[in-house]
Amino acid sequence: MENNTERFEKLLVKNGLKRTAPRLQVLEILSGRDSATSQPYLEQVMGKDADRVTLYRVLQAFEEKGIIHKVLDQQGTANYAICSDSCSAHEHHDEHVHFNCDNCHKIYCLDAVKIPALKVPAGFKVERLNLIATGLCANCSDKVN
Amino acid sequence: MENNTERFEKLLVKNGLKRTAPRLQVLEILSGRDSATSQPYLEQVMGKDADRVTLYRVLQAFEEKGIIHKVLDQQGTANYAICSDSCSAHEHHDEHVHFNCDNCHKIYCLDAVKIPALKVPAGFKVERLNLIATGLCANCSDKVN
DNA sequence: ATTTTAAATGCAACTGTATTGCTTTTATAT
DNA sequence: ATATAAAAGCAATACAGTTGCATTTAAAAT
Numbered sequence: 001m002e003n004n005t006e007r008f009e010k011l012l013v014k015n016g017l018k019r020t021a022p023r024l025q026v027l028e029i030l031s032g033r034d035s036a037t038s039q040p041y042l043e044q045v046m047g048k049d050a051d052r053v054t055l056y057r058v059l060q061a062f063e064e065k066g067i068i069h070k071v072l073d074q075q076g077t078a079n080y081a082i083c084s085d086s087c088s089a090h091e092h093h094d095e096h097v098h099f100n101c102d103n104c105h106k107i108y109c110l111d112a113v114k115i116p117a118l119k120v121p122a123g124f125k126v127e128r129l130n131l132i133a134t135g136l137c138a139n140c141s142d143k144v145n
Numbered sequence: 146m147e148n149n150t151e152r153f154e155k156l157l158v159k160n161g162l163k164r165t166a167p168r169l170q171v172l173e174i175l176s177g178r179d180s181a182t183s184q185p186y187l188e189q190v191m192g193k194d195a196d197r198v199t200l201y202r203v204l205q206a207f208e209e210k211g212i213i214h215k216v217l218d219q220q221g222t223a224n225y226a227i228c229s230d231s232c233s234a235h236e237h238h239d240e241h242v243h244f245n246c247d248n249c250h251k252i253y254c255l256d257a258v259k260i261p262a263l264k265v266p267a268g269f270k271v272e273r274l275n276l277i278a279t280g281l282c283a284n285c286s287d288k289v290n
Numbered sequence: 291a292t293t294t295t296a297a298a299t300g301c302a303a304c305t306g307t308a309t310t311g312c313t314t315t316t317a318t319a320t
Numbered sequence: 321a322t323a324t325a326a327a328a329g330c331a332a333t334a335c336a337g338t339t340g341c342a343t344t345t346a347a348a349a350t
Contacts, residue, residue, distance in 0.1 A: 018317050018326060039307075051329050056308065058327095074275075076221035076336095078307085099269060110269075115276075116261040123283025124244060124255075130219075131260075132275045138268025163297065163346050184336075196300050201337065203298095221307095223336085 036079035036107035103140035181224035181252035
């Protein structure tokens with residue numbers, strides 16, 4: 001059984017990215033969370049370990065390689081989550097649903113839920129679907145009641 | 146048959162909003178378009194007829210009253226469209242699909258398309274659904290082929 | 291018609307997100 | 321150990337959006 005760091009190093013190499021501290025750190029943070037992570041939160045956690053610009057570039061590189069994917073929440077804030085194995089560079093298996101909790105504001109990737117086919121008006125060609133459900137997550141609906 | 150301006154004045158009064166130049170202008174612009182309109186575009190068209198801040202406040206007031214609704218496009222940019230009659234203050238009939246064209250970047254409200262019910266994991270309580278499809282709109286898929 | 295006033299606008303300043311150009315550092319290949 | 325391409329760091333800038341406050345104005349009250 002290999003540890004996280006080893007796994008992440010392999011992941012970077014596989015994607016032709018150098019093994020650097022900021023990149024490993026971002027992967028550590030994202031993998032330790034059960035929901036998508038907002039850019040502001042990442043920035044805060046990284047603190048002065050990495051420059052803001054570096055963080056942006058790390059996230060951008062990861063997104064291009066299909067290591068993570070970006071989800072915009074209801075306010076337009078960028079959130080990032082590690083892609084499941086079915087994701088690959090430029091070929092995101094993007095059709096999964098995201099759930100944005102009104103209470104804790106977490107964004108969950110509901111990989112299991114698939115978006116039903118859609119009937120669109122004649123002429124429209126659908127390439128990708130992006131479905132965000134808002135409401136209360138399992139955790140918060142427990143607490144509230 | 147009444148003209149636009151009369152209609153818009155009634156709409157404002159009905160919602161307890163004063164009949165002001167910036168508000169009428171925003172309604173004119175939005176009603177003359179077949180797709181949602183981005184904040185930057187609105188700002189540009191309004192030019193110095195109204196302050197940036199005023200535009201933001203007009204849009205916010207309209208949204209609260211259910212006169213318009215906001216859609217974020219793939220980049221997180223705010224776009225606004227006049228609500229159909231089924232919308233009302235704080236009770237948006239939001240379940241309709243938006244279509245974001247990759248080519249012309251227009252956002253169409255597909256009022257006719259309804260979002261199919263969704264099976265989510267136990268505990269999650271879905272309040273609202275927000276589905277954005279991206280691809281080519283009828284216009285652009287014509288031109289491309 | 292005038293006055294009143296609550297609402298809306300305009301202006302200035304500011305916050306936060308994101309980007310670009312350029313220099314320095316560093317991971318990796320030689 | 322060295323070379324080099326990639327990445328990080330830094331400074332400056334662009335842009336979206338917000339807040340506080342003074343001024344103006346639409347509409348109600350007189």
